[in-house]
Amino acid sequence: NVQHLVSGVQGELAPGFTTSEVTSLMFPGGSVTGCPKTVTLAAIDELEESPRGSWTGSIGHIHRGHGIADWNILIRTLEAHSGPEKWYATVQAGGGIVIGSSPAEEVEEARWKAAAVTESAWGFRTGFSNNDLPEREVEIYPVPEYGGIIDHLSPGLIFENGDSGSIVNYPCDKTEGCTLLIDNLDSFTRNIAEVMSSLGSNVVIADGRKFNKGSVSNTVDELLFNTSPDRIILGPGPSRPESYPITMEIARRSVSGNLMLAGKHIPVLGLCLGHQALGLADGWKLVESPKGPVHGTPSVIVSDGTGIFAGLPKKSIMMRYNSLILLPMDSDLIPNSWDHTGELLMGMTHRTLPIDGVQFHPESVGSPSGRDLLCEFLMRKPVICNHQIEEQVRRP
Incomplete structure (x- = not known):
């Protein structure tokens, strides 16, 4: 049962880019590398014993006169x-690996795929005897109709009409009043930026790993000065928050009340890994989820209506991708949402500061109320911290 997708994409070349450059930037495709692409490409380079050659590359053509191109993935x-005396050939095949994959079954599937190629080319099936590989009928099955939760996914795609904000990568010209989005090597970073832009916010995307030769603290100082953000989103990503020094520095400043700009504390939203960074910075523990990892799973989130859950239904569907979970400790961060069992923490808010974190992806099409949640965050305003108020009162 194989379904293949053909997508039509339209766009205009940005100044300074050629058709060849844009084409090269599209490959290799995410479906044959995995996500996040930077990390998985490094793993592929380390683990695979030889270059892939044409396999998982592309063959296509460009109609220069008409501005049209057609490309595939091999x-x-x-x-x-x-x-010198004969032809040599290499047959390559593979498959996508997900959390629920069985290694033995994945290898078996790859052998089946390779065998189909060798049989069509040479009349025999590499790696199989006739007993190993019985004949099977090939049919085309329609995509099944889903019910239940899937019926509620489409509202997440509906964007209101209005002026969209800009999206730029840091370093860039100063963009006052922007949303500073810290990118932790996640494939959904751009999706988050697109949603925030559609809500009218200018977005600046900055790398959560890089820092200058001086210190992480100096880098964050420069980042805040150069972008002058109205709010910060600590984005999702693979691994643990400690792998992203910029993210952790912002999280530490935030929960300690020292993430200041123009005398006020900047609102912060942590998404998945960013949420975990906030918890770690406030002394919470980050452990493997006792219920195991989830990947692209719509989940029922139950909230108490505080923080950015204000205005949302008590129960909402949100898309989750996580294997780690925070264990709350006694601190100024307060749990305010859980999974349907009430056992796994899904969100938190700060007692006095505009700080929120959620263990799911509100930007996902699988999070119908996610856009409303991001709207709530967009309405968060910088505040004067309590210790600053006390200092001002003491001044003559």
């Missing part, structure tokens, strides 16, 4: 080379 490939 997923089951026979690459032939002529030697």
Whole structure:
């Protein structure tokens, strides 16, 4: 049962880019590398014993006169080379790996795919005997109709009409009043930026890992000075928050009441890994989820209506991608949402500061109320911290 997707994409070349450059930036495709692409490409380079060659690359053509191009991705490939006396060929095949994959079954599937290529080319099935690989009928099955939660996904795609904000990568010209989005190598970073932009906010995306030769603290100082944000989103990402020094520094300043700009504390929203960073910075523990990892799973989130959950239904569907979970401790961060069992923490808010964190992806199409949640965060305003008020009162 194989379904193949064909997508039509339209756009205009930005100044300074050529067709060849844009084409090269699209490959390799995320479906044959995995996400986040930067991390998985590094893993592929380390683990695979030889270059992939044409396999998982692309063959296509460009109609220069009409501004049209057609490209594919080579997923089951026979690459032939002529030697001095005979031809040599390499057959390559593979498959996508997800959390629920069985290693043995994945290898078996790859052998099936490769065998189909060798049989069509040479009349035999590499790696199989006739007993190993019985004949099977090939049919095309329609995509099934889903019910239940899936019926409620489409509202998340509906954007209101209005002026969209800009999206730029840091370093950039100063963009006062922007949303500073800290990118922790997550494939959904751009999606978050797009939603915030559609809500009217200018967005500046900055790398959560890089810092200058001086210190992480100096880098954050420069970042805040150069972007002058009205709010900060600590984005999701792979691994643990400690792998992202910029994210952790902002989280530490935030929960300690020292994330200041123009005398006021900047509102902060942590998404997934960013949420975990806030908890770690406030002394909470981060452990493997006792219920195991989830990946692209719509989940029922139960909130108490505080923080950015104000105005949302008590129960809402949100898309989750996580294997780690925070264990609350006695601090100024207060749990305010859980999974449907009431056992896994899904969100928190600060007692006095505009700080929120959620263990799900509100920007996802699988989070119908996620856009409303981001709207609530967008309405958060910088505040004067209590210790600053006390200092001002003491001044003559």
